[in-house]
Amino acid sequence: MRCSKCRKEAVIWQRYSGLHLCRDHFIADLEAKAKREIRKHRWVQSGDTIAVALSGGKDSGALLHFLARTFGERRDVTLLALTVDEGIAGYRDPNVAREIAESHGVPWHCVSFAEMLGTTTDRIVERKGDTRSCTYCGVLRRHCLNAAARDLGATRLAVGMNLDDEAQSVLMNVLRGDATRLLSSQSPMTGVVPRIKPFAMVPEREVALYAHLTLAHFEEGACPYSSTALRGDVRTLLNDYALRHPAARFALKNLGEELAGVCGTAGELLKICDVCGEPYAGEECRSCQVLREALEG
Template sequence: MKKSLFKCSKGKCQNPAIIHQKYSGLHLCEPHFIEDVERKVKKEIRKQWLIERGDTIAVAMSGGKDSSSLLYLLKKIFHSRTDLEFISIAVDEGIKGFRSVTLRNAEKIAKDLGVELFSFSFKKEFGFTLDEIAAKGFEQAPCTFCGVLRRKVIDRKAKELGATKVATAHNLDDEVQTILINYIRGDIARLSRLRGRRNEFVPRIKPLRGVPEKEVALYALVAGIPISTVQCPYVKLSFRFTVKRMLNEFEMKHPGTKYSLMRGYERMSEFLPKEGRELLKCERCGEASASIICKACEIVERMRDGKN
């Protein structure tokens, strides 16, 4: 870590700063930075009423910096809440040279934190890996398929395991990217879904929603959470990746852009239509779905028919 010439801006604190938050104008030392991240997580949990008495919370674990920090933070914040139970779910998409590495990390972290980890795979659930999907050369980026199938496995397994909430590690950057992607596409339904809850699924909570990606990484580093830095080989093919780069450039030139986009969306979301459409039952798997055949089953059929 770079030694900073700046002192921490908090009160009379004389510690050297480890971060300069351009968007807030603050320089923060290690303890004050940790406090700041944890404050943001607690605020998000309060704001969204994310955790209720007696909850069993399934944390979706990939073993990367975000989900590892999330599990660590939840265990730390709620260590005295004996009414809560934490479990973790990992999904092996079948991405050679990538997922096996991060999954080993997920296993280690879950074990260190005393949380049971349940592992599943695309191969077992659907009969094929993400590498096999990518090899088909469909028009859409592999990430599109991966997102749908991951969500499906996590939803299904969380329910089977008796979880009452699923916690995902989406950080500020992820959320703001999703908002912008949906603005660009004018996807009103997805924009309203981003906040709402649907009763048919185990409700999803995103405690890291208010923390910038860089700060999640720095938090993991200072908290001594082992993280794997291997990147998914498919990421660069996605539309999201372009949006991510663009947002980072905005943030560099105009600090505060990401928070501003988030606040703007929150103000606007009051005017978005409430999702009134009844969910159907997928004809193939019988699970709740927005269409007659759910997105996951659609992918399974495409893989079987070899259509692209």
């Protein structure tokens, strides 16, 4: 197939746009989408320090590459890479993340569950079984990322969520009947480094192709605990559906954004946890609650 724009050989067909794109036009198209998302939300401003959450996988590696290309030359924007080692044996060697950061000239920082929390995901699974491993691991990773980003002086935390992740999250909250999460807006809250998601409008397969075209290598293994997550079921369901209805993911993503915009809580008042020093909403600090549960026999 030939590129719809220049007749060179195409590397992808975008079902939702009907376009075939060659390597160069595909990269330009993806980067334009990500830049549009950044402009739309006014996510990056002069003086910002962006911490890029870098696991070393394709999504975060691609994000680091994109941000380094886009902001690497800017004197008024600082980039740094931040890796969290959850302590899952045989998965996510932090050295892969380090090499990606170093090859892009971005300073690299690594923190671990072991040193910040005194435990690891492997040890939690050993005690609790693996049915809720992603709940524990996800909450605790979020905690570590926020604390480390703030300590490093970051004003933004860039995460590699793509369109599929975003659409799955909306659908998961619908299926769980979780109105609070469905409606919670991203309004600024003290103590929380605001998250930015430049790839939120880019389908997962396009982020993967971008990673293959632009990175020398990245972590390709899957987490040994990932198959137990509800997300897996929702992904399968949505992938099947999107084959017949290519705009479904965009629709879900937009629905989530609109609901949060219309009904979103205007920055629920946060308290600072006496135990861990992190901000939290509601009755009890979620990280401390999860950590206590995880450490119970």
